[in-house]
Amino acid sequence: MRRLSLGSRLALLFAACTAVVSLIAGVLFSRASETHFIELDQQLLTSKLPVLRQLLAGVDNRAALDARLPALQAELRHQPDLALRISSHEGQPWFDSHPNLPATPAGSGISTLHSDGTDYRSFNTKLTPDNASSAQLTLLLDITHHQHFLQRMQHLIWLTVGLSALATALLGAWAARSGLRPLRRMSEVASSVSARSLTTRLPRAQMPIELAELAQAFNAMLGRLDDAFQRLSAFSADIAHELRTPLSNLLTHTQVTLTRPRTLEEYREALHSNLEELQWMAQLVNDMLYLAKADHGLLVPNREPLALDEETDALLEFFTPLAEDAQVRMRRTGQAQLAGDRNMLRRALSNLLDNALRFTPADGEVNVGMRTTEGQIQLSVENSGEGIDPALLPRLFDRFYRADPARREGSSEHAGLGLAITQSIVRAHGGSIRCESDGGWTRFVIELPVGG
Amino acid sequence: MKLLIVEDQPKTGHYLRQGLSEAGFNAELVADGTTGQHLALTGDYALLILDVMLPGRDGWQILQAVRSAGLEMPVLFLTARDAVHDRVHGLELGADDYLVKPFAFSELLARVRGLLRRGSSPPQESALSLGDLRLDLIRRRAERNGQRIDLTAKEFALLELLLRRQGEVLPKSLIASQVWDMNFDSDTNVIEVAIRRLRLKLDDNHDNKLIHTVRGMGYVLEERCD
Numbered sequence: 001m002r003r004l005s006l007g008s009r010l011a012l013l014f015a016a017c018t019a020v021v022s023l024i025a026g027v028l029f030s031r032a033s034e035t036h037f038i039e040l041d042q043q044l045l046t047s048k049l050p051v052l053r054q055l056l057a058g059v060d061n062r063a064a065l066d067a068r069l070p071a072l073q074a075e076l077r078h079q080p081d082l083a084l085r086i087s088s089h090e091g092q093p094w095f096d097s098h099p100n101l102p103a104t105p106a107g108s109g110i111s112t113l114h115s116d117g118t119d120y121r122s123f124n125t126k127l128t129p130d131n132a133s134s135a136q137l138t139l140l141l142d143i144t145h146h147q148h149f150l151q152r153m154q155h156l157i158w159l160t161v162g163l164s165a166l167a168t169a170l171l172g173a174w175a176a177r178s179g180l181r182p183l184r185r186m187s188e189v190a191s192s193v194s195a196r197s198l199t200t201r202l203p204r205a206q207m208p209i210e211l212a213e214l215a216q217a218f219n220a221m222l223g224r225l226d227d228a229f230q231r232l233s234a235f236s237a238d239i240a241h242e243l244r245t246p247l248s249n250l251l252t253h254t255q256v257t258l259t260r261p262r263t264l265e266e267y268r269e270a271l272h273s274n275l276e277e278l279q280w281m282a283q284l285v286n287d288m289l290y291l292a293k294a295d296h297g298l299l300v301p302n303r304e305p306l307a308l309d310e311e312t313d314a315l316l317e318f319f320t321p322l323a324e325d326a327q328v329r330m331r332r333t334g335q336a337q338l339a340g341d342r343n344m345l346r347r348a349l350s351n352l353l354d355n356a357l358r359f360t361p362a363d364g365e366v367n368v369g370m371r372t373t374e375g376q377i378q379l380s381v382e383n384s385g386e387g388i389d390p391a392l393l394p395r396l397f398d399r400f401y402r403a404d405p406a407r408r409e410g411s412s413e414h415a416g417l418g419l420a421i422t423q424s425i426v427r428a429h430g431g432s433i434r435c436e437s438d439g440g441w442t443r444f445v446i447e448l449p450v451g452g
Numbered sequence: 453m454k455l456l457i458v459e460d461q462p463k464t465g466h467y468l469r470q471g472l473s474e475a476g477f478n479a480e481l482v483a484d485g486t487t488g489q490h491l492a493l494t495g496d497y498a499l500l501i502l503d504v505m506l507p508g509r510d511g512w513q514i515l516q517a518v519r520s521a522g523l524e525m526p527v528l529f530l531t532a533r534d535a536v537h538d539r540v541h542g543l544e545l546g547a548d549d550y551l552v553k554p555f556a557f558s559e560l561l562a563r564v565r566g567l568l569r570r571g572s573s574p575p576q577e578s579a580l581s582l583g584d585l586r587l588d589l590i591r592r593r594a595e596r597n598g599q600r601i602d603l604t605a606k607e608f609a610l611l612e613l614l615l616r617r618q619g620e621v622l623p624k625s626l627i628a629s630q631v632w633d634m635n636f637d638s639d640t641n642v643i644e645v646a647i648r649r650l651r652l653k654l655d656d657n658h659d660n661k662l663i664h665t666v667r668g669m670g671y672v673l674e675e676r677c678d
Binding site for chain 1: 552554555556606628632633634635636637638639640641642645646649666667668669
């Protein structure tokens with residue numbers, strides 16, 4: 001079945017409603033007028049009865065009737081559309097005032113008859129009430145013109161129904177069209193959306209209430225798309241940028257090495273240097289794959305019961321050489337148990353500790369604290385030292401972001417993905433991480449549900 | 453020791469074979485799964501290195517065929533995809549280890565040696581030594597040229613690892629895993645610092661240096677005559 005447009009649907013529904021309403025009204029009106037005519041006719045016919053009964057009083061056979069006929073006919077001439085039939089109580093016709101009168105039903109009361117293009121209202125009654133053998137009087141009123149009027153009116157009703165349905169269909173189509181204009185506007189905006197123009201938004205203020213919610217949802221979707229797209233393209237640009245330096249080092253170094261014969265030692269040196277660049281790139285690619293997995297929800301932590309304090313102590317022991325080298329004291333306070341992935345959580349914490357150690361001045365401190373409240377573990381890694389500009393805090397977890405622009409390319413170790421990876425791991429465990437910095441302390445706070 | 457490499461990427465396969473051959477293994481390379489499976493079942497190898505995606509039969513199928521034929525040699529998987537279910541699948545089927553590309557050759561070599569050593573029970577030595585370096589495993593003491601060296605527990609463990617696998621280049625990730633039980637990718641330079649501190653205690657006053665850095669690959673403990 002072909003799908004109708006919303007506009008046509010509405011127009012057809014309008015037309016059908018109007019047709020039904022006007023049809024009902026028309027039918028009621030024509031019934032009412034017909035009933036009214038019948039009442040009028042009955043009144044007219046009954047009003048004639050007393051005169052006729054008076055004229056025909058005592059008539060009980062045909063002969064008696066003939067004597068009264070002249071007076072009767074004179075009386076009947078006053079009203080040309082009224083006909084009279086008189087018959088015996090057995091139904092034997094005695095007198096017809098007009099020729100070609102239709103056969104009349106036997107019972108008494110009012111009925112409508114049709115004969116030879118003429119309509120009659122007939123009224124049966126006894127000449128003498130309460131006398132079983134009394135002659136029958138049948139009054140017949142020619143109501144052809146009434147019926148014509150009724151028929152014309154019925155035609156008119158049908159015409160009105162048809163015309164009003166047509167008119168409402170047309171008006172409805174127009175109304176639907178203008179009523180649905182915001183929807184069309186919406187679809188125009190939707191179809192104009194492309195990777196290039198995710199900034200277009202629907203004007204919510206101008207939308208009708210019914211569509212405002214949809215518009216809001218649509219705008220929110222565009223917002224998310226835009227955000228994801230921006231991040232993706234920034235990420236791609238960052239990847240290209242990050243890989244460019246080691247790649248150009250590799251290219252240059254290899255080409256320069258190959259320009260003329262060199263000693264074995266020089267070749268070895270060149271290969272070692274290339275190897276370092278390559279390893280850095282491999283690490284970068286692995287980290288990015290890890291983040292991509294996290295983005296796709298493929299980072300599924302293994303849930304094993306862990307003592308977070310023991311894990312922290314193991315990590316602190318691991319970092320001891322670095323800390324002693326940097327003359328930084330490390331300390332753990334508190335205890336916590338949770339179900340989580342040992343290697344992932346160790347990796348997350350190790351990034352934080354590594355980060356903390358890098359930014360703690362000599363003779364500084366790194367403290368790891370943890371406590372459990374209401375099924376929620378709060379773990380903080382704080383280090384003393386120059387704080388981080390509050391404006392930069394929200395960006396710390398961005399990929400490739402480095403708070404200190406001075407530590408950059410060439411320092412072959414940190415690509416600026418550590419905190420992003422930590423965040424991904426914490427999120428994969430259903431937790432959150434934030435950074436705060438004040439009073440000479442920088443603090444990373446992780447909140448994790450105990451259940452993991 | 454005879455190893456079989458089933459790897460369909462010619463360059464990777466070639467370098468793997470070269471590297472393993474030069475490390476003293478008798479490495480054979482085939483590029484498709486069907487031949488690979490045939491050889492694995494008939495060739496009496498000490499270890500298999502299988503790529504997951506292969507023409508003919510994939511790595512999983514070869515592993516299944518090998519295990520259902522009752523062969524117990526260790527199997528190391530190489531894969532370009534680090535999907536969790538891949539790893540789980542491989543371990544369920546009886547794989548022994550798993551490396552995700554890109555990996556460092558030194559890492560592969562260390563794992564291969566580890567797997568081959570696993571079967572044989574570790575020798576119950578009471579002491580390890582190299583040149584004038586002696587490690588008393590029972591009394592947890594290290595001395596060089598008769599002079600006692602004070603080591604922390606982790607330094608001792610690190611030196612023990614280097615000594616047990618002397619002559620092998622040990623990548624940082626392996627050291628972190630074996631000494632500190634840290635089994636994750638990390639770009640921290642803890643290992644560098646730990647090695648530097650150990651070297652300070654071990655080699656500083658001696659002309660004959662024992663700990664050597666192989667740039668971009670890792671560390672090796674050996675006597676060099678130059």
